[in-house]
Amino acid sequence: MATDPAELINRAKAWLAEDPDPETRGELSKLIEAEDTDELAARFAGTLQFGTAGLRGELGAGPMRMNRSVVIRAAAGLAAYLKAQGEGSGLVVIGYDARHKSADFARDTAAVMVGAGLRAALLPRPLPTPVLAFAIRHLGAVAGVEVTASHNPPRDNGYKVYLGDGSQIVPPADAGIAAEIAAVGPLDGVPRPEAGWETLDEAVLAAYLERTDAVLTPGSPRDTKVVYTPMHGVGRDTLVAAFARAGFPAPVVVAEQAEPDPDFPTVAFPNPEEPGAMDLAFAAARAAGADIDIVIANDPDADRCAVAVPAPGTPEGWRMLRGDEVGALLAAHLVRKRASGTFATTIVSSQLLSRIAAASALPYEETLTGFKWLARVDGLRYAFEEALGYCVDPEGVRDKDGITAALLITELAAELKQAGRTLTDLLDDLAREFGLHATDQLSVRVEDLSLITDAMRRLREQPPTVLAGLAVSRADDLTRGTETLPPTDGLRYYLAGSPEAGIESARVVVRPSGTEPKLKCYLEVVVPVASPEALPEARTTATAALAAVKRDVSAAAGIDA
Numbered sequence: 413m414a415t416d417p418a419e420l421i422n423r424a425k426a427w428l429a430e431d432p433d434p435e436t437r438g439e440l441s442k443l444i445e446a447e448d449t450d451e452l453a454a455r456f457a458g459t460l461q462f463g464t465a466g467l468r469g470e471l472g473a474g475p476m477r478m479n480r481s482v483v484i485r486a487a488a489g490l491a492a493y494l495k496a497q498g499e500g501s502g503l504v505v506i507g508y509d510a511r512h513k514s515a516d517f518a519r520d521t522a523a524v525m526v527g528a529g530l531r532a533a534l535l536p537r538p539l540p541t542p543v544l545a546f547a548i549r550h551l552g553a554v555a556g557v558e559v560t561a562s563h564n565p566p567r568d569n570g571y572k573v574y575l576g577d578g579s580q581i582v583p584p585a586d587a588g589i590a591a592e593i594a595a596v597g598p599l600d601g602v603p604r605p606e607a608g609w610e611t612l613d614e615a616v617l618a619a620y621l622e623r624t625d626a627v628l629t630p631g632s633p634r635d636t637k638v639v640y641t642p643m644h645g646v647g648r649d650t651l652v653a654a655f656a657r658a659g660f661p662a663p664v665v666v667a668e669q670a671e672p673d674p675d676f677p678t679v680a681f682p683n684p685e686e687p688g689a690m691d692l693a694f695a696a697a698r699a700a701g702a703d704i705d706i707v708i709a710n711d712p713d714a715d716r717c718a719v720a721v722p723a724p725g726t727p728e729g730w731r732m733l734r735g736d737e738v739g740a741l742l743a744a745h746l747v748r749k750r751a752s753g754t755f756a757t758t759i760v761s762s763q764l765l766s767r768i769a770a771a772s773a774l775p776y777e778e779t780l781t782g783f784k785w786l787a788r789v790d791g792l793r794y795a796f797e798e799a800l801g802y803c804v805d806p807e808g809v810r811d812k813d814g815i816t817a818a819l820l821i822t823e824l825a826a827e828l829k830q831a832g833r834t835l836t837d838l839l840d841d842l843a844r845e846f847g848l849h850a851t852d853q854l855s856v857r858v859e860d861l862s863l864i865t866d867a868m869r870r871l872r873e874q875p876p877t878v879l880a881g882l883a884v885s886r887a888d889d890l891t892r893g894t895e896t897l898p899p900t901d902g903l904r905y906y907l908a909g910s911p912e913a914g915i916e917s918a919r920v921v922v923r924p925s926g927t928e929p930k931l932k933c934y935l936e937v938v939v940p941v942a943s944p945e946a947l948p949e950a951r952t953t954a955t956a957a958l959a960a961v962k963r964d965v966s967a968a969a970g971i972d973a
Contacts (some may be wrong), residue, residue: 420452424474430599432515433480442475451715462486462590464582464784465926468561468570471512478513478569480520481599486571487521487698488556488602489593491528493553493585496592500529501552502576505612507535507544509560509646509713510672513843514538517559520604527603530554532545533610538646539617540568540570540714542813546620547612548799548809549578563643563683563929564710565912566676578810580784583898584960617650623808624654626814629749633826634659636705638816639697641666643682643689644673651815660822663708666696676712684709684732684800692718694728706825706835710814716800717814719821721835733835736762736851736936738821739796740842741835742804743768743793745824756786759890759897759904760921760934761798764842764849771846782926783812797825798851840947847916847938848947848952854933854962854969855925862922864931867969871903871922876968880960881905891924907961909938914953916940920965931971932959935961 423472424444424520431437432683443451455474460467467486496504504525508518518534525532533551535544541558548556548722551850556574573581573589581589596602638655638662642648648670655663668678669692676682679689690709696705696722707720707730719738723731743755743765756774757765771777773870779785783803786795787810795803801812804820821835828834845850858864877884888894890902902923909916916938937957939950966972 417449423456431481436479436946457703464586468571470567483517484520485596489598491591499554505547505556507558510538512674514559522609523604526608533612534918540650541693542676542809543620545809545811547616560713562713579787581785624816627805628823629822633830636822637828638663639707641693641709642667644669644676647710647714660739664700666692668692682712694730708818714814715812717817735798735800747772753903754791756789760795762849762851767846816824844941847940848950850937852935852958856931858929867971870970879964933965
C-alpha cells in the first residue's frame, strides 16, 4: 500500500491517463485536485482480487473499485487464459443485469474478446443470470461472463465467469485467470474494436423458456395464486413469461418493485433475506386478499428464489421460509415425482436433505459453499443451498435458477392445494418423519475486514468446548480440507445431543463470506418429534436452543450478534 502522498498522486495520475470512462476520470480528477490522500489510499491499496466469485466490489475509480479499466483487464486476462487452453477461436457469451455500468462492462468484455481473436455474443438485454448459464451450453460457448453483483448493495457491481460446461469457475481456473489478468500491460495495448461481436436475438430467451417447461409434470395442477416481486431487478419479464407458458395464473407483481432500478429505492439491501426487504410484497399480498397462496421473490439477477407462506395471527400475515425449508420442500416434491440422481447441498445448509435422500435410497453429497461446487457433483439431479439458491434442472442450467425454482414450488403449492393442504403442512410432515431441523444464521457485516480475521483466529486459538450447554463432540478446521472437501477458510462444530433438553444433535459452521464483508455462522438444531401434538413444543425447544447457540458462538468469536 502506498503511503507517500506524492507516490499516491502519481499512481492516481497514471491510472487517470488510461481510464476510458469519462465518469470515473472526472471522479478521480477531483480526488487528485483535492489531494484527498485518504480516499486515494483506499482506492489504490491494491487491486480487486479475482477468485472463484470472479470480481465484486464498489463502483468507482481506481484498482480497488469496479470500473471499466478493471473490467477490461479482467476480460483481457480471461481471453488470454482461454487462448492458453486452446480455445482461442471459441465463443464467449456475455450477460448482464440492470445495475449501474453493467451494460458498459458487458460491451467492454465483448470488445476485448473480439480484439483477442475470440467470438463474442451479448445477450439481447438485461436478463436473469440463469439465462446466461443456460446460453453457454445451448450455444456451445467456451466461456460465459455475467456482469452482476446479485443482491449486493446498489453501489456494487461484479463479474462472474463460467467455463464451457456452464458452471462457475473453481480452482485452479481462478488462479490461472488471475495470473493472466496480472500480466496485462497498459490498457492501450488491449485491442478493443468498435464492432465485431454479435448481439443475440430473443431466440436464446425463447429456448430457455421452452426448457423451463421440463421441470413441471404434464397435467399437474396449475391454480396457485402468487404475489411476486423482482426486487427492482431483471426477473419480472422472464418469470411472468414462464408462468404464462406453464398455465399458472398471472402473478400479482409488486408495483413499487416491478421495474429494474439500479438504485433499489425501496430496500436497504436488495436481498429477500434482509429485514424489511419483503415488506412491500407482504403488503401486496394482504391487499390482494385471502386467495393468495404464496409470495415469491427473486433477487435482482433472479438466480435466487424466496418463498413466503400465510402466517395467520402475525402482524405481517406472512412468514418468509428459510432457504433450508424451501430446499427440503423441493426435494420432497422431486422425490414424489420419482426423480433419480444425486441430491446435493453444501456444508452450511440443513442436514435434512441427507435424510430425505437416504429414505428414498438416493445418492447424496455435500460440497463447499456455492453452486460452483454443487454444479460439479457427478450425476446431479437436484441441489440447493440455504442462501435461497436451487438447481432443479441441472441439464438445462448448471447453476442456481430462481425462475425454474419458482415454477417448481408453485406447482408443489398447487398440488397441495388440490389436496386441501399447504406448504406449511408438508413442512410439518417432514419434521415428524425426520425430526425438526431448525436453522438460523448469525451474520455480522463489518467495515473493517480485520475483525473477521480476528474472530476466526480467536476461534482457532481458543476453540469452544461447549455451546448452549451442548458438548462439542467434534471440531473441524476446514482449512485442512477433508476426505471429500478441498481446503476452505471455515470451522465446523458438531454438538452432542441432550435427551434431557429434548435435542438430538446440533451443528455450527463459521466462515467469512466470499462475496460480502460479513462473518457468517450457520446454526442447526435437530429436535425429535414424537407425534403431531409434540410439534409446538419441539419448535419452542429448537428456538431456545438456536438463540443460546447464537449467543455462545458470538461470545466465543468476540463479535456482536
